[in-house]
Ligand SMILES: Cc1cc2nc3c(=O)[nH]c(=O)nc-3n(C[C@H](O)[C@H](O)[C@H](O)COP(=O)(O)OP(=O)(O)OC[C@H]3O[C@@H](n4cnc5c(N)ncnc54)[C@H](O)[C@@H]3O)c2cc1C
């Protein structure tokens with residue numbers, strides 16, 4: 001067992017941290033208030049090689065491991081959870097299934113521009129009537145010769161509208177349930193593919209979340225990922241890895257909140273001394289740090305498994321469940337430590353608190369994680 | 380005897396408040412959050428119906444009628460919490476935006492001279508335009524530590540000169556008057572404190588900014604600045620003699636604290652109203668969306684029961700604190716317990732609601748807003764930690780232990 005960070009990992013952390021502090025942090029509050037997704041930040045991430053960290057150099061990636069990607073997610077989330085969501089959807093939800101299930105030709109066509117950051121990616125599974133219960137999605141894919149006709153609607157799609165490349169799940173036969181689900185790569189601009197309502201959210205407000213509308217969209221067979229009926233498996237496998245990303249994001253939010261709370265507690269004086277002198281505050285900080293450390297271990301263990309042969313499904317669920325609950329608690333306590341100031345938009349902790357909530361919900365709500373974990377235990 | 384039944388008048392009061400909350404407050408709640416203000420139409424409707432806010436007593440009949448001190452069986456505290464729960468249920472931001480003396484009411488009613496009560500509470504009687512009173516205690520460097528305020532009051536011919544800054548003052552900018560706490564000499568601690576009635580437009584008094592907040596956005600939270608602000612002698616709350624009577628401890632500070640004994644249960648009741656609203660919204664959506672069978676409904680049912688239990692427990696604490704206040708028993712401990720508990724419960728219940736609702740809850744949904752609103756109930760009127768300090772002091776004082 002070895003808990004030290006390799007030189008490459010340390011380098012990645014320092015590089016992303018530097019970028020995050022210098023270029024991402026300064027505008028984060030304003031972007032949040034204006035609900036503004038800033039594409040130039042994505043382009044900066046592309047320039048730094050963050051948009052394709054775990055993919056082979058052959059396809060424009062950095063050829064690094066998933067741990068490196070998780071480090072980037074964590075460091076970004078410490079200052080701006082929204083940007084980490086943008087990267088998370090791009091890398092683990094959109095690029096990952098293409099890398100894993102795509103043909104060489106598909107990888108060249110779709111993965112390379114994604115990895116190089118020339119295209120922004122999104123993942124479209126959720127529908128108004130099918131969230132946690134993804135097997136019963138309604139979007140139809142009807143085979144017509146060499147193409148599929150896609151009809152239906154997706155909702156809550158991160159990077160929706162802004163993204164160029166969408167991994168979309170549709171069913172070739174609703175009566176088959178999960179066995180009918182099939183994955184496709186749909187590109188922005190395809191006739192019949194449009195965007196619906198933009199969704200206003202409590203947190204991660206500077207990442208876009210939008211509805212997608214498919215009206216007789218002709219998708220060539222060359223854009224199908226895997227075989228007909230393999231889509232559900234692809235979606236679930238994608239979410240297993242994606243959960244590590246959410247765990248890292250939650251970890252980063254919690255760390256950002258703790259860091260802010262410690263600095264504030266040392267500097268804020270009441271009753272003639274820093275509030276950090278009060279045991280009520282000290283114990284809060286101790287509990288926050290302990291939960292964060294546990295989240296960190298769960299998260300890095302899960303991604304270590306992913307890097308070393310897989311089988312990380314349950315570990316990822318545990319990491320996501322625990323780290324997101326921790327983020328919520330830690331951010332809420334950070335607001336408390338800031339007192340009235342924490343409630344204003346002048347300090348980042350209220351944003352951390354709003355951002356933390358979604359980590360308990362997406363990529364499988366925490367209830368779904370509990371189902372995954374308990375099923376594995378009771379098998 | 381223990382009796383939780385409400386009198387017919389109390390029932391009626393509650394029904395009226397509920398109808399107002401549902402019919403007038405709720406329709407404006409989401410818009411008010413968006414525009415970070417109370418819509419004019421809302422304020423006008425409240426005025427037309429004669430609904431105002433006086434946190435010392437019953438919102439509904441703004442404090443003016445208590446200007447004379449008729450002896451009678453007091454029910455003001457109990458009525459106050461019943462009404463506060465309903466308007467908190469309606470919308471907490473809009474509740475605090477209701478015209479009336481608000482937090483400023485209790486100190487004037489408790490300590491004001493007859494002339495001050497007549498002038499500053501009486502002005503709300505039959506008012507045509509919305510008007511507010513406010514309570515300005517907190518300063519940038521003095522939040523929990525209320526004895527550490529630095530706003531200075533210097534005696535001059537015919538009055539006082541105030542200098543200093545106040546922050547987080549609810550309705551402070553728009554208020555017709557603020558009760559402003561200041562000190563004649565910081566080294567005297569609490570004994571040096573005085574409270575002044577400062578009218579809007581007094582030279583040297585300005586509202587420097589309105590704070591943007593995570594929640595409770597319909598309610599104005601102001602920063603105030605006093606620069607050589609002259610306040611005449613007659614605006615020293617209660618008159619100087621009040622501050623010289625030391626037998627019961629320093630008056631200025633005592634007023635500040637007594638105010639809290641009255642207002643904390645009311646604030647707690649609002650927090651509980653928020654929790655009840657979140658619970659009801661959650662229940663409604665679950666009823667629509669899920670068959671009452673199956674695994675999910677099973678785990679949800681347990682959650683719903685827990686939410687409900689917490690709300691009921693909070694209500695018991697709130698009612699007890701209010702009852703003690705009405706019968707004239709010391710109720711600081713109960714007031715603090717109710718506030719600490721209800722503030723926490725409201726956050727927990729809203730969080731559970733969001734959890735059950737999943738994504739529906741976090742996008743443009745009232746529960747999302749309530750979750751952002753309720754966090755401050757853990758902070759203002761004394762943070763959760765400060766409530767615990769108050770409670771601990773009362774508990775240990777009996778054993779001669781100072782904490
Ligand atoms: C900001 C945001 C970004 C998102 N980004 C994407 C994206 O990029 N791509 C994408 O495809 N989706 C995305 N989603 C969708 C998200 O992954 C789903 O919302 C989530 O999986 C839950 O589905 P649902 O909304 O239908 O909720 P529901 O499935 O309706 O769940 C509602 C509640 O019921 C609970 N529940 C459901 N079933 C059970 C059960 N069997 N036992 C116990 N509890 C249960 C859930 O835990 C939840 O609390 C995003 C959502 C949001 C809010």
Ligand SMILES: Cc1cc2nc3c(=O)[nH]c(=O)nc-3n(C[C@H](O)[C@H](O)[C@H](O)COP(=O)(O)OP(=O)(O)OC[C@H]3O[C@@H](n4cnc5c(N)ncnc54)[C@H](O)[C@@H]3O)c2cc1C
Pocket residue numbers: 268270271275278280281336337338339340341343482514515516517519521522523524546547548549550592595600755758759760761762763764765768
């Ligand atoms: C929306 C809003 C409306 C408000 N309205 C009003 C108003 O109308 N009038 C008014 O006068 N004020 C008002 N306030 C101010 C409010 O009462 C203060 O914010 C509150 O008292 C806390 O003070 P602070 O913000 O300075 O926090 P601090 O006192 O700096 O507290 C910071 C943290 O330290 C903790 N802490 C402090 N001392 C101790 C201790 N001894 N032991 C353990 N922990 C401690 C606190 O619990 C908190 O967690 C309002 C605030 C808000 C946010």
